[in-house]
Amino acid sequence: MPEGPEIRRAADHVEKALSGRPVLEISFAFEQLKDYEDVFQGAMVKRVETRGKAMLIRFDQGYTIYSHNQLYGKWYVRNAYNYPKTNRQLRLAIHNEKKSALLYSASDIEVLRDEEVEEHPFIAKVGPDLLNDSIPRKELIDRFKEKRFHRRKWSSLLLDQSFIAGVGNYLRSEILFAANIHPDSRPMDCTEEQLSKAADACIELMWRSYKNKGITNDLELAERLKAEGAKRYEYRHWVFNREGQPCRIDGTEIIKYKAASRRCYYCPTCQPKTSSSQK
Numbered sequence: 001m002p003e004g005p006e007i008r009r010a011a012d013h014v015e016k017a018l019s020g021r022p023v024l025e026i027s028f029a030f031e032q033l034k035d036y037e038d039v040f041q042g043a044m045v046k047r048v049e050t051r052g053k054a055m056l057i058r059f060d061q062g063y064t065i066y067s068h069n070q071l072y073g074k075w076y077v078r079n080a081y082n083y084p085k086t087n088r089q090l091r092l093a094i095h096n097e098k099k100s101a102l103l104y105s106a107s108d109i110e111v112l113r114d115e116e117v118e119e120h121p122f123i124a125k126v127g128p129d130l131l132n133d134s135i136p137r138k139e140l141i142d143r144f145k146e147k148r149f150h151r152r153k154w155s156s157l158l159l160d161q162s163f164i165a166g167v168g169n170y171l172r173s174e175i176l177f178a179a180n181i182h183p184d185s186r187p188m189d190c191t192e193e194q195l196s197k198a199a200d201a202c203i204e205l206m207w208r209s210y211k212n213k214g215i216t217n218d219l220e221l222a223e224r225l226k227a228e229g230a231k232r233y234e235y236r237h238w239v240f241n242r243e244g245q246p247c248r249i250d251g252t253e254i255i256k257y258k259a260a261s262r263r264c265y266y267c268p269t270c271q272p273k274t275s276s277s278q279k
């Protein structure tokens with residue numbers, strides 16, 4: 001399942017394909033959106049924003065197309081009217097003279113007036129998107145301390161899209177490893193230094209993954225492993241998907257267990273339990 005960095009990369013492709021040229025034609029698969037097709041003819045895309053796993057295509061005539069890929073949605077960018085061979089269902093097609101941006105399989109597509117965007121049920125509750133908004137570390141630390149968050153386990157918090165947008169399953173394990181935090185501990189169990197480290201890890205790993213096609217491991221180490229013949233799944237992460245493998249720092253066996261009903265990986269040496277998180 002794509003996480004924030006993957007959606008941001010798709011947004012970059014869509015933005016590059018669509019900006020600078022007026023929309024020639026747009027088509028929606030859903031009946032309730034058909035009436036909007038004319039509204040977009042000749043409109044220009046101003047920018048493509050992301051809020052976690054949601055995408056907002058902003059047009060210059062006051063309308064925004066909201067889409068959320070859920071599990072199966074997939075964007076393709078092609079030369080104009082050049083459709084990919086796929087069994088997926090085409091749900092939204094935006095064409096200009098040069099390019100087509102095509103969204104397949106997604107079922108969550110809406111047309112909003114710009115002023116309605118912030119009231120949209122998903123947008124209204126989603127947390128900050130670290131790839132879209134520049135959130136200072138201090139603000140993130142304050143967020144960790146908020147009442148509604150600080151008593152919850154990191155392992156469930158990080159999957160909650162109202163906490164930080166776009167963190168999914170691999171980023172959760174990777175962020176906690178980089179911050180030396182046990183998945184069962186809570187922000188309230190952490191020292192100020194740990195909270196600061198957690199904020200840095202959230203920001204850095206989101207960006208590293210976005211800029212390096214999903215790699216969250218140390219980049220030099222990943223390069224070296226790759227040069228030695230390691231496969232992508234072997235050098236991509238610190239701990240995620242590495243059950244039973246030695247920790248890259250100290251050689252301890254990586255543990256896999258279920259947290260918030262999804263698989264979570266950690267190193268018991270790098271991420272020790274604090275006394276209060278054992279309760």
Ligand SMILES: [Zn+2]
Nearest residue numbers: 247250267270
């Ligand atoms: Zn370790």
